[in-house]
Amino acid sequence: MLIGEVARRSGVSARMLRHYDALGLVRPSGRTVGGYREYSSEDVRRLFHVESLRSLGLSLKQIGRALEDPAFLEDPACAPSALVGDLIRWAEERLERERELLERLRAIDASAPVGWQDVLRVVELMQGLDSTSAARRQQAVLSRPEQLPVPAEVLARAILAETDPGVAGALRWALARSGGDAPAVLADGARSADVRVRRRAVPAIAVMPETPAATAALTEALDDPDATVRGHAAVALGGRGASAAVPVLVDMVVRGSHDVEAAEILATLSRDPAREQRILTALVDELDAPAADTATRIRLVQALVELPGTAAREALRRLAHDDDRAVALVASALA
Incomplete structure (x- = not known):
């Protein structure tokens, strides 16, 4: 077959066929009387091998080695599974780059640029x-x-x-x-x-x-399983008046994580009579927990001080007679 017919049947352009010839990848076995390239069936078969390997992402240099050097095929690093693994990673990296580009383009579009200056400023940022x-x-x-x-x-x-x-x-x-x-x-x-x-x-x-x-x-x-994440959410929601934050805010006092801020938010939430008793009960229950040590109980006493209402004051007066002398002293002083 002449080069034009090979190009039509294979879908490989005549220019690329000449490039393959120059590289020694696919050289026509013969020439016509007029000097035109003439491809045999074996040449065409080799061409399809080249195109198949190209479709997998191999470079022309790698393809040439794969077709001509048996040692290349025997190298574990060049085994089909290794090459396919490399190609998968390259494809994933390319997709990630394209995804990032798409996100950037969408971000620029979302800024509703009215001119190139706006576009350039967003890109600069x-x-x-x-x-x-x-x-x-x-x-x-x-x-x-x-x-x-x-x-x-x-x-x-x-x-x-x-x-x-x-x-x-x-x-x-x-x-x-x-x-x-x-x-x-x-x-x-x-x-x-x-x-x-x-x-x-x-x-x-x-x-x-x-x-x-x-x-x-x-x-x-x-x-969230992470206490820091829970704390961020509780402070935000508690500041907005959400009752759902109360258990986490109480836990923050117990753990000593931003306990002053948590106590202040609990005090604000307690101004609602519907929540006052619930918050007071939660703090007192933690005070009476067997695992609560002195430092934890003192933090809970300090949180009780922040609460409005007579019920919190009565709880403090009882704690002034607590068996733990340190807790009793703090409760007595604050009460």
Whole structure:
């Protein structure tokens, strides 16, 4: 067959066939009287071998070695399973790069740019957020012009990936000021298998506008296996008057994790008569728990002091006669 017919039947362009010939990959076995390339059946079979290996992602150099050098095929690193494994990794990396590009393009589109200057500013911000320098990332957030709209989703994704506390704080500040809404991105982060991501997501949700989606995500986080994540959610929900936060806030007092802040929120929630007795009972039950040590019971006494109402005062007066002298002294002084 002449080169034109081979090109039609194989789908490989005549230009590529000439390139294969020049590289020695697929050389026609003969020539016509006029000097044209003439391919035999064996040549065409070899061509399909080349195209098959190319479809798997092998380079032309690797294909040449595979077809000509038996040692190449015997090398464990070049075994079909190893090559396919490499190709899978390359394909995954390529897909990840394309996914990141797609997200960037969607983020730019979401900013509703009216001109190339807007596009370039958003790209500049995203490049700054990708910097390996924490100072550069923070500068990218804080130096953003007020008139530049930044999609909340861009800030949310940056928060989930941020490891520096200072930059994370700047990003949450920018997210709160953006006026945007990114509950889906942050809610996914709050469900991440990586506790570090969850610890970044929940405080970010807390600064978002109070929407049903944000409240649902925070409420779900109250059951997180990580105490820090639960604490962030409880402080946010308790500050919004949610009774669901009470058990976690009490646990924060018991554990001594931001116990002063938790006690203050419990006191605010107790101003509602419908919740007062529930909170008082929860604190007293922890005081009477067999496992409660002196330090824990003193923190609980201090939390009782914050509660309004006569029932809390009566509980303090009883504790002034507690068997634990340290607890009794603190209760007596505060009562």
